[in-house]
Amino acid sequence: MFLPTIDLSEQEKLSNAHFSDLVQSLNLLGDIILNIPTLADSSLIKKFLETHPIDSYWVNPIKEQEFTDNDSIIHLLDQGTEKIVISSSKILSLNFDHIPADRLAVSINLDQSKDIEELIKKLTGSVSAYLITLSINSSTESLSEDLIQNLINLTKLSRKGLLPSGGQTKIGIILSDTDNHNSSIEIIQQLSEISVDLVANIRSLTLDPTDDKGLINISESLICTLNTDRSDGLFTTLVADERGEALGIVYSSAESIREALKTRTGVYQSRKRGLWRKGATSGAVQKLNKVQVDCDGDSLRFIVKQYGPGFCHLNTRTCFGNGKGLTALEQTLQSRKESAPPGSYTAKLFQSPDLLHSKIMEEADELCSAKTKDEIAWEAADLIYFTLAKCISNGVSLADIELHLDKRSKKITRRPGNAKPKWDVNATNTDETLTLQNDENKQQESQTKPVPTSSSIKNETIKMQKFNLSEISVTQRTSLLQRPIIKSDDIIARVRPIMDDVRKNGDAALIKLTEKFDGVKLESPVISAPFSPEAMALDESTRLAIDRAYDNIYKFHDAQYDRSTLVVETMPGVVCSRFSRPIERVGLYVPGGTAILPSTALMLGIPAKVAGCKQIVFASPPRKDGTVVPEILYVAHKVGASKVVLAGGSQAVAALAYGTESVPKVDKICGPGNQYVTAAKMVAQNDSSALTSIDMPAGPSELLVIADNTSNPAYVASDLLSQAEHGVDSQVVLVAVSLTHEHLAKIEHEIHVQASVLPRVNIVSQSIPKSFILQVNTLEDAVKFSNDYAPEHLILHLDKAEDLLEKIENAGSVFVGSYSPESCGDYASGTNHTLPTYGYARIYSGVNTLTFLKHITSQQLTKEGLHKLGTTVMRLAEIEELEAHRNAVQIRIKDIEG
Numbered sequence: 001m002f003l004p005t006i007d008l009s010e011q012e013k014l015s016n017a018h019f020s021d022l023v024q025s026l027n028l029l030g031d032i033i034l035n036i037p038t039l040a041d042s043s044l045i046k047k048f049l050e051t052h053p054i055d056s057y058w059v060n061p062i063k064e065q066e067f068t069d070n071d072s073i074i075h076l077l078d079q080g081t082e083k084i085v086i087s088s089s090k091i092l093s094l095n096f097d098h099i100p101a102d103r104l105a106v107s108i109n110l111d112q113s114k115d116i117e118e119l120i121k122k123l124t125g126s127v128s129a130y131l132i133t134l135s136i137n138s139s140t141e142s143l144s145e146d147l148i149q150n151l152i153n154l155t156k157l158s159r160k161g162l163l164p165s166g167g168q169t170k171i172g173i174i175l176s177d178t179d180n181h182n183s184s185i186e187i188i189q190q191l192s193e194i195s196v197d198l199v200a201n202i203r204s205l206t207l208d209p210t211d212d213k214g215l216i217n218i219s220e221s222l223i224c225t226l227n228t229d230r231s232d233g234l235f236t237t238l239v240a241d242e243r244g245e246a247l248g249i250v251y252s253s254a255e256s257i258r259e260a261l262k263t264r265t266g267v268y269q270s271r272k273r274g275l276w277r278k279g280a281t282s283g284a285v286q287k288l289n290k291v292q293v294d295c296d297g298d299s300l301r302f303i304v305k306q307y308g309p310g311f312c313h314l315n316t317r318t319c320f321g322n323g324k325g326l327t328a329l330e331q332t333l334q335s336r337k338e339s340a341p342p343g344s345y346t347a348k349l350f351q352s353p354d355l356l357h358s359k360i361m362e363e364a365d366e367l368c369s370a371k372t373k374d375e376i377a378w379e380a381a382d383l384i385y386f387t388l389a390k391c392i393s394n395g396v397s398l399a400d401i402e403l404h405l406d407k408r409s410k411k412i413t414r415r416p417g418n419a420k421p422k423w424d425v426n427a428t429n430t431d432e433t434l435t436l437q438n439d440e441n442k443q444q445e446s447q448t449k450p451v452p453t454s455s456s457i458k459n460e461t462i463k464m465q466k467f468n469l470s471e472i473s474v475t476q477r478t479s480l481l482q483r484p485i486i487k488s489d490d491i492i493a494r495v496r497p498i499m500d501d502v503r504k505n506g507d508a509a510l511i512k513l514t515e516k517f518d519g520v521k522l523e524s525p526v527i528s529a530p531f532s533p534e535a536m537a538l539d540e541s542t543r544l545a546i547d548r549a550y551d552n553i554y555k556f557h558d559a560q561y562d563r564s565t566l567v568v569e570t571m572p573g574v575v576c577s578r579f580s581r582p583i584e585r586v587g588l589y590v591p592g593g594t595a596i597l598p599s600t601a602l603m604l605g606i607p608a609k610v611a612g613c614k615q616i617v618f619a620s621p622p623r624k625d626g627t628v629v630p631e632i633l634y635v636a637h638k639v640g641a642s643k644v645v646l647a648g649g650s651q652a653v654a655a656l657a658y659g660t661e662s663v664p665k666v667d668k669i670c671g672p673g674n675q676y677v678t679a680a681k682m683v684a685q686n687d688s689s690a691l692t693s694i695d696m697p698a699g700p701s702e703l704l705v706i707a708d709n710t711s712n713p714a715y716v717a718s719d720l721l722s723q724a725e726h727g728v729d730s731q732v733v734l735v736a737v738s739l740t741h742e743h744l745a746k747i748e749h750e751i752h753v754q755a756s757v758l759p760r761v762n763i764v765s766q767s768i769p770k771s772f773i774l775q776v777n778t779l780e781d782a783v784k785f786s787n788d789y790a791p792e793h794l795i796l797h798l799d800k801a802e803d804l805l806e807k808i809e810n811a812g813s814v815f816v817g818s819y820s821p822e823s824c825g826d827y828a829s830g831t832n833h834t835l836p837t838y839g840y841a842r843i844y845s846g847v848n849t850l851t852f853l854k855h856i857t858s859q860q861l862t863k864e865g866l867h868k869l870g871t872t873v874m875r876l877a878e879i880e881e882l883e884a885h886r887n888a889v890q891i892r893i894k895d896i897e898g
């Protein structure tokens, strides 16, 4: 057909209603070429598009191009230009290798180019269109046979293969005699037979069939290129919606095409009733968005926006029934927006932007944690539902979204794709970004990574997500109970080679890995007792605080140790007993990644000492100067530790499990830590050759608070923040029991205000939004949720909080009433702070004195006792067909009985 051009330097002159009308109709038919004088005049494009938003355009800088690099070309392509037209001389002198062929067109003047065949051969595969200027005699009615033959040769040459992304090279002919249009329809037809287009300026085009100024009629230009093998001469026409989904099949005639292009509505040719203006009687009218011709010119596709109940006369969306998937969801959401049945959840989402916000965040988070194919599809469906609800409530359709996607796909400059600091899961833990391969590069990267600062986040409200138990489904409740999935397999795959390295290469590996992960080059990885007084020197107040904490923790853990032997005579002459013995050698891990925790040294060292472990070895990541903090060394000294290993993560766990030249192998490894520490403990426990056990999985800190209207909002907020500050992966939960709106708002306000001034605001501003408030109506619901969640810490901010204790089934440690902040348990009241997380409180206890003990049973039978029990034992051995067992009793019984 033709490729229309518009000279943007003339747009002032052209801007009138007739011109706009023409532009809109040309936009229905395909690409429009925008001529600008030079690349420096690209502002003309912006100005034009502001008043004439067209879907797809090429840019043709028509004067000799003065650029020496192609930055301005890339900029235009990034902005949405479909193709840029470059002159043949420029395209050969500059390097356009990194611009896809699809986006480049070449202008060639046939009279001035000496060896056009050679040129086309050179450019094949690098460009997708040629605009060839021909000078022909203005009185020529049609193109000469020679010229046509010449063009056929060029066409064949330039279309030797298909383009890299499919399709064939486009060829447009610019006739240098632009003022003679009389013959143009014939020429268009001639050219279309060899699949070449005429390039025609908008000034030479018209929509008016009665126009006698010799202009080219747009509708006739289209019609003359179509062919049909139907006996009725009609063209099969596929009608599709804005997203390309087929609505039905109809027919078009020359007359209906003229009408459709003129009115820009769906007009077709009914085989029974003649010209058919779709929706004229039913109201289901169509706005015409595009008219496309198929690859061999015998059928059409009309892209339309369908109004009314649907395209089909049966009132369905399409002649093939109603849509499904995204289309159906969009329709449902749209109809809920217009009129929702009572109780509709979707309608509620439309009315509550906060709820919608929370759900989108929640679903995005769940999608990130999903692992299996099914889980991912399920979570993605949830996220799409809530995302589309947000779109529809704001008048955004799926087609609008797809338009953006298509626009983006045109960018040839790729964005770096980094996450914003707020969402960068590695932003606060530089260690996390390290991988086993390419560690050095990554380490540099992580050190320069921006971490959100208090000033960068102070404008955002730091708030938890909010749910109401009475409004969520059972599945949603279950998902609230889940912690972010631990990617055990991935992490285990990371820690195994580290552990193998330490196992094989001992101290050398430990020193190397400490340099790699903690950035410290050590001479020796171990400090041995007696520790130097200078290395554990403390100021008075610190020493007193540690001593006070030590005494309380010691007192409570000592009281747990029942040193007596349990003796039970199960029947006369049969005495069974049980006594405990300390585990001989224990390794105690004290975390030191995001915060150094001497309190953990107390929590692990004291019960080990109380139990009487003979060898206590601490491990903790060293400080940057290669030392360990004096507080940890002081505690190590107080509990009688023999060594402190200056290492963290999985390498420290491996050294304790297998031993190295300077680290003694231990029998049990205890202590909390990040995912690498936890995974390494699990690997060590499962390696029978290490013969090592562990305490439990003690991962990222957790807290659940149950609060009623008697609670103090400031206290509640302070408790939640105290655990949220541990790490970006900490999770805190507030179960609000019939809280008034005002009370809950006060707590939320306190959370934001207190969080904003914390030194670790960068951490809480990430962990708090991942945490949630659950509003419940009754205390029973609150306790049930808490028991199902099995939190590491549980705080009861309730009237008569102590009465609730008997109902608590699963929790690591409970804090009763408003004067029992969790921090007391973290440091000094006496209970242990190394507690099960991830819901393991269902099955594990926190660290206690028994953690460091094992129990041995013993028994002694008298002659009479054996005589009495003998027949029972022999019969059971007989049942199991274990003759030697039976015999060991019988041989004695025989003697006893003589």
Ligand SMILES: NC(=O)c1ccc[n+]([C@@H]2O[C@H](COP(=O)([O-])OP(=O)(O)OC[C@H]3O[C@@H](n4cnc5c(N)ncnc54)[C@H](O)[C@@H]3O)[C@@H](O)[C@H]2O)c1
Residues within 6 Å of the ligand: 430, 431, 432, 433, 434, 435, 494, 517, 518, 590, 591, 592, 593, 594, 595, 597, 600, 621, 647, 648, 649, 650, 651, 672, 673, 674, 675, 676, 677, 698, 699, 700, 701, 726, 727, 730, 792, 833, 834, 835, 836, 837
């Ligand atoms: N559940 C409990 O009882 C309890 C008690 C105290 C602390 N905690 C938790 O313990 C955790 C402590 O974690 P942390 O990171 O601060 O200290 P950490 O000592 O557990 O881990 C730091 C070490 O991790 C290793 N590491 C880091 N990135 C690595 C990578 N990419 N590959 C291999 N190894 C890597 C390094 O060797 C580093 O020394 C926190 O989540 C905190 O909430 C839990």
Ligand SMILES: N[C@H](CO)Cc1c[nH]c[nH+]1
Residues within 6 Å of the ligand: 597, 599, 600, 700, 701, 702, 723, 792, 826, 833, 834, 835
């Ligand atoms: N709350 C942590 C256990 O999850 C322990 C701790 C150490 N220091 C402060 N707190």
